[in-house]
Amino acid sequence: MSNILYKIKAYLYDNVLTKDNPNDLTAKTVSERSLNVQQICLSAANRGGADISASAMEHATELFLKEMAYQLCDGFSVNTGYFTASTNIRGVFDSPSETFNKDKHSIIFQFNQGEKLRAEISNIEVEILGVAxxxxxxxxxxxxxxxxxxxxxxxxxxxxxxxxxxxxxxxxxxxxxxxxxxxxxxxxxxxxxxxxxxxxxxxxxxxxxxxxxxxxxxxxxxxxxxxxxxxxxxxxxxxxxxxx
Known part of the structure; x- marks a missing residue:
């Protein structure tokens, strides 16, 4: 059995996204707050998760994210181990000769969990706080x-x-x-x-x-x-x- 390193709390709500079972519930995590890059870097420096200063870590992270965005916009996919990212095109093309039309088609960046992040799931304890x-x-x-x-x-x-x-x-x-x-x-x-x-x-x-x-x-x-x-x-x- 894996050691529990993390805890997520959640409330249950009526599940309005499915129609087959009117009595089922869905869990919604309780998010304390949304963390930005600076706050994550400060946390890593304060708890010993980084061997450089918070400001140096933040600077390096911003450079990485900027370059990642550049490569995604150039059509490359990205695999950091923690997440994968790709550039996708949404919309229907009615014929082989149809070109991209911004009024009909759209570009979206898709992010999904990677292997390293997926491996941490077994270390998370979920505490259901009951029905909201x-x-x-x-x-x-x-x-x-x-x-x-x-x-x-x-x-x-x-x-x-x-x-x-x-x-x-x-x-x-x-x-x-x-x-x-x-x-x-x-x-x-x-x-x-x-x-x-x-x-x-x-x-x-x-x-x-x-x-x-x-x-x-x-x-x-x-x-x-x-x-x-x-x-x-x-x-x-x-x-x-x-x-x-």
């Missing part, structure tokens, strides 16, 4: 244009939002679907006319004309299974979304 409190939660989003899940946003195209109790309803003026810029905290609200589908387990919205950058997705609602709640509650996707 009855609150709104976003489980997954899909950018319809690119097919990207929990990653890319295509302004002007549809975004599918799967979750639980996320129907936008209520009389509070601040309810709605919001994209929050992670750099300047500017909040962009989806116009009511751009709400294509508004159900408790699925929203489909037209993504606003967002500038390039990274965003948090929030759904603010007073919806409940019965009467409307007195106050709003906010469901936030635990992944950062990107407009290239």
């Amino acid at each position: 409190e009855s609150s709104a939660v976003i489980l997954q989003v899909t950018d319809v244009k690119s097919g990207s899940v929990n990653d890319l946003l295509t302004p002007g195209r549809n975004l599918k939002i799967a979750g639980s109790k996320i129907k936008v309803a209520g009389n509070d003026p601040f309810i709605g679907v919001f994209f929050v810029n992670t750099t300047n905290d500017v909040r962009t609200m989806v116009e009511e006319s751009d709400m294509v589908t508004n159900n408790p387990s699925e929203l489909i919205v037209v993504i606003p004309a967002l500038p390039a950058g990274t965003y948090n997705l929030e759904v603010v609602t007073q919806y409940s299974s019965g009467a409307l709640l007195k106050y709003t509650r906010t469901a936030t996707l635990d992944k950062i979304l990107t407009v290239a």
Whole structure:
């Protein structure tokens, strides 16, 4: 039996992503926070996981990531041992003579776990904290244009939002679907006319004309299974979304 080196905590939620069993549940990890390159390098230096300074490690990492991005953009695939990365083209070509069209086709970078990271799975203990409190939660989003899940946003195209109790309803003026810029905290609200589908387990919205950058997705609602709640509650996707 492998030694347990890590622990992941998770809550259980109604599984709205499958329709075959109405009583099944899905586990969602509890993420304490999202770490950037600087924070990871500081952690490695402080706990003895690196034999160089945090600043030197950060500089070297940024150089590596920049060069990796350059090679990916040139069509090379990457295998670090911890993850693999490749450049893929999405969209249908209707004939052998059809050329790439940015309005119809898209480029996406695909990342998958590598052997070294996969080998650590046996060292992880999972603690299920029980069924989550009855609150709104976003489980997954899909950018319809690119097919990207929990990653890319295509302004002007549809975004599918799967979750639980996320129907936008209520009389509070601040309810709605919001994209929050992670750099300047500017909040962009989806116009009511751009709400294509508004159900408790699925929203489909037209993504606003967002500038390039990274965003948090929030759904603010007073919806409940019965009467409307007195106050709003906010469901936030635990992944950062990107407009290239």
